[in-house]
Amino acid sequence: MKYLDEFRDPELAKGLLEEIRRAVTRPWVIMEICGGQTHSIMRYGIDQLLPDEITLVHGPGCPVCVTPLETIDRALVIAAGDDVIFTSFGDMLRVPGSNDDLFRVKSRGGDVRMVYSPLEAVKLARENPDREVVFLAVGFETTAPGNAMAVKQAAAEGLSNFSEIVSHVLVPPAMEAILSSPACRVQGFLAAGHVCAIMGWEEYEPIAAKYEVPIVPTGFEPVDILEGILKTVQLLEKGTPGVENKYLRVVREQGNPAARAVVDEIYEVCDRKWRGIGNIPRSGLKIRAELAAFDAEKKFEVEGIVTEEPAICISGEILQGLKKPHECPAFGTECTPTTPLGATMVSSEGACAAYHKYSRKGLS
């Protein structure tokens, strides 16, 4: 398939691996930010093929994983409402809150529907004027424009029965949180390609300068990831930190200005809790105060629901690259994809789930 096969080409990959081997002279710890990249690394076994000097650690970039327990608990209360059509992307349906998940709410009679686009939720609101349609808007900068567009569209149509639970998170503050931790061992980043497709890379320049790390916007196919690793290693070896884009077919320096504009119009930056990590200042997006009518947490008065997370799970350390999934005593025993104890086992893109799915062998 065009635009896929050439980025999965074993020969190209072999060539890049050889270049990485030639470039590397000492140990480096590199973090891939995005869960999609983690998934690809495990699926293709890229970690097994890299020279021993390179350690990949897995970043916080799985939106399903980092959505706080509290947001899920609030969503569950709203979704159980009689006059509510609750809509969500597919993989949020299985994410457990404190005691429940959206699938179970559905099985008890809640009208919970999977949508592929937030605009489908707006359509439902249009077609069901006597019911409240709520969309669970989670994700990084990548999904924010579409979710913002849904509010913009609903506002333009005067749909008073549409609202969103917004739990958007932003990558740069999370990177800063990781880099400023005294235990940080990350020396370079593969930045999340699709986030950069929206945001460009200018916001990474100050981070690269302040913490003296290379940051390389990288795609998701094996050849993309190997190119990103090669560039990061080259920058590390030369001692020249900075931002260099390796997702050339998708990412532009300014990102997508039209998409950024709609995000700014509808959402504003706020402090945000991350599941497994805790509160990170100015790391999230929420609906602007003047659009509060579209804020489901206000509309359904669920802001009083506050949930503390269980202490057993080490997902916080995993999301910051301090530990690997199999270093957790619960990994594969008490904690599995069917019985997740924490954030990183919850979604298929979480680092623990990816390890469990693709590389359990020999770890037990």
Place this chain on the structure above:
Amino acid sequence: MSSHPDFEKMSCPLPLMDHDTIQLAHGAGGLLSAQLIDKLIVPRFTSPELDVLEDQAVLDLPPGRVAFSTDTFVVSPIFFPGGDIGDLAVNGTVNDVAMSGADPIALSVGFVLEEGLPMSDFHRVLCSMETAAARAGVRIVTGDTKVVGRGSCDKIFINTSGIGVIPEGVRLSAGSLAPGDTVILSGTLADHGMAVMTVREGLSFQSTVTSDTVALNGLVETILTAGPGTKTLRDPTRGGAATTLNEFAKSSKVGIKLDESTITVRPDVAGACEILGIDPMYVANEGKLIAVVPAAEKEAVLAAMRGHEHGRDAAIIGEIVADHPGLVTMKTGLGAERIVDMSVGEQLPRIC
């Protein structure tokens, strides 16, 4: 107008007999039920056993062990590219019976119809069942029809049960696999699951993907003729090839090593999987089988399968190994090795 009633012209108001939708009365056992069965159902499924309309079918079976299987079909939507719930219900049970090595002979059919189902839709389903049964060479010999109120089922549910007779000497078992055996897949993966998903409410998008639903009893016969030592056969339906292979590994307490480069997915199906973030190894197939054969017979079986219309794209995809019992692993396109795990519930499109 006369003030006296005219008894001469009085008539009993007979219920309306021509309905364009299924009514509750169609399942009530009375006249409408009889009419539905006689006019719509029996003409499609004519067989000596069914035509006598007894409460049971009486069959004369050839000698041998009998394979017996049942399955219930609730697919939504009921019509999808490449097939419908009718041919799926026939092919599905034919395949379940055939995977034992049996020659499928007869099917029973139970319908649960939702009040309000368009009669034309029911007729269309019956016609595709007739065609599928004829293609598979099985007779539909007994059946039942129930109608439930609107909302109590989704348009139409179909249960089919089937029996077949296993030829002398054939004993297939997923528990009989041994290191060195060869794993053969009969064709491309994920066609059925993705065909249904592309027309499912909320996800619909234009594509050319069609279901692979087909009866595989002919292919099974071909395999057993070419490979009399065949260990096991299974059609990877729900849960996809990954689930079937994991079942094999667990049943025989062996490992399975696959080679990703040998597993084929049609480009349009691969595209749909990429868009939705779904792994074709976990998507349902309705016209494919996985055979495990002794290494000595692999070339003969592969050649025979490729000579059959439903096995043209057959390929050797891996082997049974003594390492990592219970686990399925795959050599990735890049030459690394990874686990192919059981699926955890339904495959869900990812956020990004």
